[in-house]
Amino acid sequence: MGNLADRIEEYLKRILEQTSEGYIILQRSELAGEFDCVPSQINYVLDTRFTVERGYLVESRRGGGGYLRIIRLGLGLEGQYQQVMRQLIGDQLTRERCNGLVDRLLDEQIVTPREAALIKGILSGGSLSGEFRDWDLLRAHLMKNILTTLSRDDLV
Structure with a gap:
């Protein structure tokens, strides 16, 4: 089934594909709980697999009301x-x-x-x-x- 980072990446990409807005908003702690891992593992996946070069923008706010917003950047047409x-x-x-x-x-x-x-x-x-x-x-x-x-x- 692949390693934990692969599973987290697949999950995030799957829910991004299902949204019509082009972005998702998540709680880091809830995502870590879903995968039974520490929040730093979520950070690792975001830092290495959801980069601008790969077509994503990640906004993050830490703390009690913190969130993660992952935005899929479109390249558009015509060059x-x-x-x-x-x-x-x-x-x-x-x-x-x-x-x-x-x-x-x-x-x-x-x-x-x-x-x-x-x-x-x-x-x-x-x-x-x-x-x-x-x-x-x-x-x-x-x-x-x-x-x-x-x-x-x-x-x-």
Whole structure:
């Protein structure tokens, strides 16, 4: 059945899919109680699996009246995803953030699983060896070029 983090992630994604508002509001303690875990486990899942790169925004307020709001960010049509992704990339892109962005492109069906695997393979860093030292800068530049290519309407 997978580990606890996987189960929490699946649960949250399932209820996000079922809502028409595009967001859910939860109590961290109630969610932890439902999964019989400590609230920090919920934090871990949110911090690692519900990131902006993966298409989510998490708002949190702690305390007695605290809540979690998880918002699914839509990419929209007509190249809007390119603008959003370019802003997320910035000047440098770590391997982990790059993989999150590629996963998002895959989730949004902008790339195929094969294309996602190719992009991840090329930008993983394994192919980026040698004397050049600023791989995060190079990875950001290459990812922006990939996004520009993906947004072109004249691709066959």
